[in-house]
Amino acid sequence: MKVSIIIPVFNKAPYVRECFDSLVGQTYPDIEIILTDDGSTDGSAEICDEYAAAHDNVISIHAHGEGPAAACKSGLEKATGDYVCFVDSDDWVDTDMIERLMEHATGGPEEMVLSDYVIERTDGSKTYVYQDIAPGEYYQEEIMEKVIPRLWGLEDRAVSQSRCMKLYSMDLARNNINYPDPDLKFAEDAAFLIPCVLDADRLYFLDHAAMYHYRFVNDSAVHRYTPYLTENITRVRSIIRKAISDKFWDEPETMERLLEDYRAESVIQLIFAIKNELRGDKPGYINKIRNLCKDHENAEVIREKPVRIKHPFNLLIYHTMKHPTRLNCRILRLLMDLHEK
Numbered sequence: 001m002k003v004s005i006i007i008p009v010f011n012k013a014p015y016v017r018e019c020f021d022s023l024v025g026q027t028y029p030d031i032e033i034i035l036t037d038d039g040s041t042d043g044s045a046e047i048c049d050e051y052a053a054a055h056d057n058v059i060s061i062h063a064h065g066e067g068p069a070a071a072c073k074s075g076l077e078k079a080t081g082d083y084v085c086f087v088d089s090d091d092w093v094d095t096d097m098i099e100r101l102m103e104h105a106t107g108g109p110e111e112m113v114l115s116d117y118v119i120e121r122t123d124g125s126k127t128y129v130y131q132d133i134a135p136g137e138y139y140q141e142e143i144m145e146k147v148i149p150r151l152w153g154l155e156d157r158a159v160s161q162s163r164c165m166k167l168y169s170m171d172l173a174r175n176n177i178n179y180p181d182p183d184l185k186f187a188e189d190a191a192f193l194i195p196c197v198l199d200a201d202r203l204y205f206l207d208h209a210a211m212y213h214y215r216f217v218n219d220s221a222v223h224r225y226t227p228y229l230t231e232n233i234t235r236v237r238s239i240i241r242k243a244i245s246d247k248f249w250d251e252p253e254t255m256e257r258l259l260e261d262y263r264a265e266s267v268i269q270l271i272f273a274i275k276n277e278l279r280g281d282k283p284g285y286i287n288k289i290r291n292l293c294k295d296h297e298n299a300e301v302i303r304e305k306p307v308r309i310k311h312p313f314n315l316l317i318y319h320t321m322k323h324p325t326r327l328n329c330r331i332l333r334l335l336m337d338l339h340e341k
Contacts, residue, residue, distance in 0.1 A: 002030045003098050004081030006169070007089050008071035009048060010038040015090040015215065020051050023087065024058065028098035033058045034078055036071040044089070069188045072163070076170075076177050082107070084173045087161045090215045097211040101167040102296040103206040111202040113167040117160070117212040128210045128214035132158040135207035137340060143203055144254075151197060153241075153264030155271075155309050159197075159207040161190040165212035171197055179239050187269075195243040198258075225279035230292065233269045240265075264305045270298060271309075271317050278336040291322035313339070 005023055009016060023033050035048040052060035063074055065250060072086060083105060087093060091124035094100075101113045119127040138147055150158035176199060180191040197203070240262060244278065270292065277288045292298060302321050310319045313335065320328040 001082040001102065001105065002080065003028060003102065003167070004034060004075075004079035005098070006034045006036060006072055006075035006079065006083045006084060007087050008036050008038060008068045008075070009040060009044050009089040010068070010306075011042045011044055011246050012089040012161050013040070013044045016044055019087060019089050019092045020047070021059075022092040024051070024055050025095045026098045026184060027096045027133045028102055028246055031057060031098060032044070032081060033124060035060045036074040036075040036335075037061070038063045038066060038068070038194070052136065054337065060156060064257070067182050067185065067188070069184055069192070070182040072192070073177050073182075074197060076174055079170065082170055084139070084168050084170055085166065088164055088214075090217060091164065092209040092213045092215075094213075098167075100206070100209060100211065105167060105169075108202055109169050109171040109201050111204070112196060112200050113204045113206065114159070115165050115212065116208060116210040117162075117165050117214050118210045119216050120213050121216045130154070130208050131160060131205060133205055135205045136201040137207075138205070140201055141164065143197065143200060143301070147203060148258070149195065149261065151194060152262055153268060153307055155268060155307065155311065160234065161187075161191050161193050163189040164214075166193075168196060172199060175199060176243075179243055180285050181235055181239065184232055184235060186226060186229050187236045191236050191239045194240050195247070198243055208211045208306045213230045225276060225281075227280075229276045230273045233273055237266060240261060252322050264307050266298065266301045266319075267307045267321075270302070270315055270321060273290050273319070274317050274332070275336070278333050282333075285333065286326050289320070289329050289332075290324045290326070293321050 007019065037045040037048045037060065048060040059078060061074060061078060063071055076084065085098065100140045101115060104113045114131065116130045119129060129149050133147065133150060147159060152293055173196065176192060176195040179195045182189040186192060229334065241259060244255060244258045244262065248258060273292055274289055277285050293302065316332060316335065
């Protein structure tokens with residue numbers, strides 16, 4: 001069976017060769033590599049064309065700055081594989097990753113094979129991240145009972161919400177690629193991955209298979225202030241609710257249970273949003289955090305959907321979410337400044 005590998009590319013020239021080399025060197029024989037440049041201006045687009053000219057199974061396509069979700073969709077429109085993987089252009093993978101993923105593919109139209117990853121830092125240190133779920137096969141009833149409850153609402157993700165380090169049957173990917181809003185600049189992965197899991201008939205989790213290398217970059221959206229993050233979180237929340245309603249409209253009890261359970265994810269998302277505001281400009285950050293916590297829907301979910309938090313700084317944020325005083329906001333800002341110096 002053929003595998004399409006889609007790599008959205010935007011201004012990652014220092015990293016793309018390492019990424020592309022890890023893909024053209026895959027041990028699995030039947031792959032196509034689709035490089036979807038999204039209007040790069042740093043030479044990344046030319047590198048994509050260079051690899052396409054040098055390798056018969058590499059395709060280079062060019063978009064116009066429409067964002068990673070649109071770039072992935074463009075790649076899927078060109079793909080001819082039975083399965084698809086996504087790789088971010090500043091990351092890289094083990095050369096046997098596709099072969100090892102495909103060992104557990106059955107040819108089913110709605111299945112996924114999920115692996116693990118390594119966080120790679122510029123100082124050479126690594127952190128291996130393994131999904132906190134028993135390896136092996138999960139079918140529909142087990143997905144509902146054992147996987148989906150661990151997909152959201154947890155401080156440390158039991159199942160990664162990244163679209164990467166996973167193998168999707170092509171039909172499953174195409175049926176869900178329209179959920180991510182093209183304007184999303186943060187958490188677009190979750191807007192694709194969660195609908196795929198909700199749709200899947202079969203999931204296979206590999207056992208401690210960290211074959212995907214995630215490059216830790218300090219200027220990425222999760223490590224710096226991003227003015228659009230809170231709005232994006234709200235959009236993603238709406239997208240997941242729509243996906244649940246779309247897929248379980250004929251099972252109203254299941255639909256209502258999933259919608260209610262998903263509310264716990266809003267608490268986790270608020271922690272990200274408050275961290276983001278703490279990185280923002282000092283004038284106004286207190287009011288922004290207080291407004292977030294006092295928003296009617298947010299205040300209700302904070303009150304009604306308790307979550308387990310264990311990381312000390314997140315515990316302080318969670319306390320502030322319940323008691324958004326100016327003093328608590330100032331303490332958080334001071335600790336954030338000290339931690340990130």
